[in-house]
Structures are given as structure tokens and as C-alpha cells.
Amino acid sequence: MAGTAALTLALAACGDDGDDEPDAADDPSTSASSEAPTEEPSDTASFTNDVCAAGATSADSFKVAGILPLTGNLAFLGPPEVAGVGLAVSDINAAGGVNGAQACHDIQDSGDSTDLSISTASANNIVQGKPSVVIGAASSSVSLNVVDTFADNKITEVSPANTAVDLSGYSPFYFRTAPPDGVQGSALGTLIAGDGYSKIGFLVFNDTYGTGLRDAVQATVESSGGSCVYGCKGDGDEFPAGQTTFSAEVQAVTAAGPDAIVILAFDETKSIVPELAAAGFDMSKTYFSDGNTADYSKDFEPGTLEGAQGTIPGADASQEFKDLLVGWNEAANGEGLSDFAYAAESYDATILAALAAIKGGSNESTAVQENFAAVSGATDGEECSTFADCVALLEEGSEIRYTGPSGIGPIDEENDPSSAFVGVYQFNAENKNELTSTVEGTK
Numbered sequence: 001m002a003g004t005a006a007l008t009l010a011l012a013a014c015g016d017d018g019d020d021e022p023d024a025a026d027d028p029s030t031s032a033s034s035e036a037p038t039e040e041p042s043d044t045a046s047f048t049n050d051v052c053a054a055g056a057t058s059a060d061s062f063k064v065a066g067i068l069p070l071t072g073n074l075a076f077l078g079p080p081e082v083a084g085v086g087l088a089v090s091d092i093n094a095a096g097g098v099n100g101a102q103a104c105h106d107i108q109d110s111g112d113s114t115d116l117s118i119s120t121a122s123a124n125n126i127v128q129g130k131p132s133v134v135i136g137a138a139s140s141s142v143s144l145n146v147v148d149t150f151a152d153n154k155i156t157e158v159s160p161a162n163t164a165v166d167l168s169g170y171s172p173f174y175f176r177t178a179p180p181d182g183v184q185g186s187a188l189g190t191l192i193a194g195d196g197y198s199k200i201g202f203l204v205f206n207d208t209y210g211t212g213l214r215d216a217v218q219a220t221v222e223s224s225g226g227s228c229v230y231g232c233k234g235d236g237d238e239f240p241a242g243q244t245t246f247s248a249e250v251q252a253v254t255a256a257g258p259d260a261i262v263i264l265a266f267d268e269t270k271s272i273v274p275e276l277a278a279a280g281f282d283m284s285k286t287y288f289s290d291g292n293t294a295d296y297s298k299d300f301e302p303g304t305l306e307g308a309q310g311t312i313p314g315a316d317a318s319q320e321f322k323d324l325l326v327g328w329n330e331a332a333n334g335e336g337l338s339d340f341a342y343a344a345e346s347y348d349a350t351i352l353a354a355l356a357a358i359k360g361g362s363n364e365s366t367a368v369q370e371n372f373a374a375v376s377g378a379t380d381g382e383e384c385s386t387f388a389d390c391v392a393l394l395e396e397g398s399e400i401r402y403t404g405p406s407g408i409g410p411i412d413e414e415n416d417p418s419s420a421f422v423g424v425y426q427f428n429a430e431n432k433n434e435l436t437s438t439v440e441g442t443k
Contacts, residue, residue: 049332052104057130062098067136072112073267084346087328095388113141133353140164140209156369160345169414177345179420183441185216187422193224201258202231206238230256296431305427315407315421348404377401377410
């Protein structure tokens with residue numbers, strides 16, 4: 001795709017639970033039917049919260065470090081991502097651990113791009129702890145801040161949520177289980193064009209995630225015959241991360257006369273939406289992405305976002321898998337789980353890393369790096385959907401393709417998923433996002 005990367009995208013509609021979803025099947029690029037794998041990890045009699053002991057390293061454990069958003073404007077993604085890692089470690093230990101050692105997790109705060117000193121400090125602490133793998137970060141800008149630190153120390157980093165195109169092929173020690181923005185951007189742009197909108201305005205923050213996704217959406221809309229009227233690539237209309245008032249931006253974008261407005265931001269969205277609604281814009285004609293497609297029932301007046309839509313990369317995991325995540329979180333933290341964004345990707349990142357270590361015969365991070373793509377199916381291995389089943393195949397000397405709840409395809413030569421699912425969501429009258437359909441994008 002022009003302006004993002006050399007991507008060829010095939011989108012396939014996957015159906016929904018009702019009759020009022022956006023009609024993606026009417027678009028020629030969403031004609032085939034496809035579904036994510038339905039097999040999930042086996043339930044266990046009990047969950048374990050295997051926090052690493054002080055002084056644990058990859059020499060005596062399969063140590064899973066996490067650099068995940070415990071604070072900051074992506075903190076809503078923290079609980080599901082931590083639960084994904086924790087459940088995976090619990091399942092790994094229930095199946096016997098990794099290379100004769102128990103697995104453990106050490107989750108540290110990534111913060112966000114408004115204060116990169118938090119991720120810098122966490123990355124340095126993680127390096128000192130000599131982990132087998134690092135899961136994170138959620139923010140692409142945060143990963144760009146720490147990726148060289150991990151790579152320079154030969155530590156494998158696997159992000160469950162980064163989508164910036166800039167990170168494709170960035171380092172041999174950087175992988176991700178979320179698709180790059182070209183996939184989500186194509187899905188979001190196709191959704192907008194399919195809804196009949198041709199004049200698009202953007203309210204986007206000046207962040208590598210925001211601008212990269214904007215470029216992908218804009219390219220898709222323009223390839224469908226539409227145009228960008230505000231906030232376009234190269235116009236310099238982006239606002240800084242952390243901004244809290246948007247009267248000037250709202251006045252400018254509405255004055256440009258767009259049919260629809262795409263809001264690409266994080267916590268800034270809570271300030272943008274009321275100002276845009278007060279300006280009289282039809283909020284059902286606004287679109288969001290994974291950074292802000294969230295539950296706003298406690299933030300806005302009822303009906304504010306009714307009919308608005310957004311996208312979140314990732315397959316809609318089965319209820320069985322969601323129940324396991326809730327069960328682990330209740331056992332570990334004494335509370336349930338209401339958001340599941342990137343939980344499956346976090347789970348799969350951890351399982352793939354453990355399988356890579358087994359294939360490499362070592363819990364050192366270099367062994368994870370050398371074998372991560374192979375166990376994802378890059379070597380055309382035999383499919384397996386649980387850690388225990390995949391280990392059995394590896395012990396027989398077989399090549400494997402782990403197919404977990406995230407539904408991603410094998411890792412490609414740029415260390416990205418070769419294919420992935422993107423969920424399409426619509427906001428209801430309570431300003432809660434509800435899944436309406438799923439599309440599969442192929443890189």
C-alpha cells in the first residue's frame with residue numbers, strides 16, 4: 001500500500017451475532033468467509049500466579065518479563081495483556097515448564113509516550129534481570145524507545161499490540177503478534193468507504209502510531225475514490241500527545257466539511273469527543289481505532305457515540321478462552337476482567353516464546369529469537385493449538401505451527417504476523433463498543 005509498506009491485503013468477512021452489522025460482504029474485497037481457530041487451551045483445576053522470585057534469570061527459569069501499560073493513557077490495555085501473559089505462564093507450568101525449569105513472569109510498567117522515562121527505567125531493570133523474553137510494549141512509540149536497549153543486549157522483545165509500520169523488520173530481536181497498521185488501516189478505510197463516505201477529516205496526534213495509521217486509512221479511502229479534507233498526510237495538522245483542549249482543531253475539521261471524521265488518539269479522545277459533539281457534528285459518522293475503541297459508558301452522556309464505529313486488531317477469542325482469562329485474573333488479582341483487547345496476542349506471544357526455547361533447547365533469549373518464527377509455522381510445521389500438544393510434537397523432532405487464540409498466521413521475514421484478524425465494533429446507546437464483524441487481513 002502506498003505510504004505504508006509493500007502490503008497486499010485480502011480482507012474476508014467473518015459474520016457476526018446479529019443482523020444489523022455493517023454490510024462488509026457487499027464490498028468486493030470482503031467476499032470470502034474465514035474464521036479464527038476455535039481450539040483453546042485446556043482448562044485446569046486451578047490457576048497459578050507465577051511471579052518471578054527475586055534474582056530469577058533465564059539461567060534458572062523461563063523468565064517472562066513484561067513491559068506493559070500499568071499507568072498512562074493506555075492503562076486500560078494493561079489488565080487484559082497482563083492476564084494473557086499470566087494465564088500463559090500458568091498453562092506452561094501446568095504442562096511441565098520449559099526445558100526442565102518453571103516459567104515465571106515479571107511485569108513492569110511501560111507508561112506511555114508522554115513520559116518515556118518510565119519505559120526507559122523499566123527496560124534497564126528488565127535487562128539487569130536477564131529474562132528469556134520481554135512481552136510488550138503496547139504503545140509503538142514506547143517500543144521504539146526501548147527496542148534498541150533490548151536488541152543491544154540480545155534480549156527478544158515480542159509486542160502483543162504494536163502496529164506502527166516503522167517497526168516491521170526493525171530488529172532481529174523484535175517480533176510482534178499484532179498486525180502492522182497497513183492491515184488495520186485497510187480494514188478501517190474499507191469500512192469508511194463501504195459506508196458511503198468520501199470526504200474524510202482526521203483528528204490525529206503526532207505519534208508514530210497515529211500518523212502511520214492515518215496514512216494507511218487515507219491511502220485506502222483515496223484508492224476507493226475518496227479524498228482527505230483535513231488532517232491529511234503532510235499537512236502538519238497533528239496535535240501533540242497529551243493535549244487536553246481541542247476547540248481549534250474541532251473548528252478547523254468541521255469547517256472543512258467532511259462526510260466522516262477519523263479520531264486517532266489515546267486518552268485525548270475523552271476531550272475531543274465532547275467538543276466535537278458540542279459543535280453539532282453527527283457522532284455516528286466518527287471512526288476510531290484500537291487506541292480509543294473502548295468503553296466510554298462512564299465518560300460521556302448516553303447516546304453520545306451511538307452508531308460510531310472503530311476497529312481493534314485481533315480475532316474475537318472464544319468465550320471459553322475469555323472465561324479462562326477471567327478465572328486467572330480473579331485468582332491472581334481478586335477481580336474479573338471486562339476488556340479483552342490484546343489478551344489473546346499476549347497469551348500467544350508468551351506461548352510462542354516458550355515453544356521457541358524448547359525447540360532451541362535453551363531458555364536463553366537468543367534461543368527464543370532463533371526459533372520464534374519457526375514454531376509459528378514459518379517452516380510449514382504440523383499444526384498444534386496447545387502448549388502441551390506442541391511440546392509433544394517438538395519432542396518427536398517435528399516442525400510445528402502453533403495456532404493459538406489470536407488467529408495470526410506464521411511470522412514472516414519482517415517478524416510480523418503474515419495474516420491477522422481485525423474486529424469491527426459499533427458503539428451502542430451506552431457508549432460501549434460491541435463487536436459487529438471480523439475481517440482477516442493478509443500482509
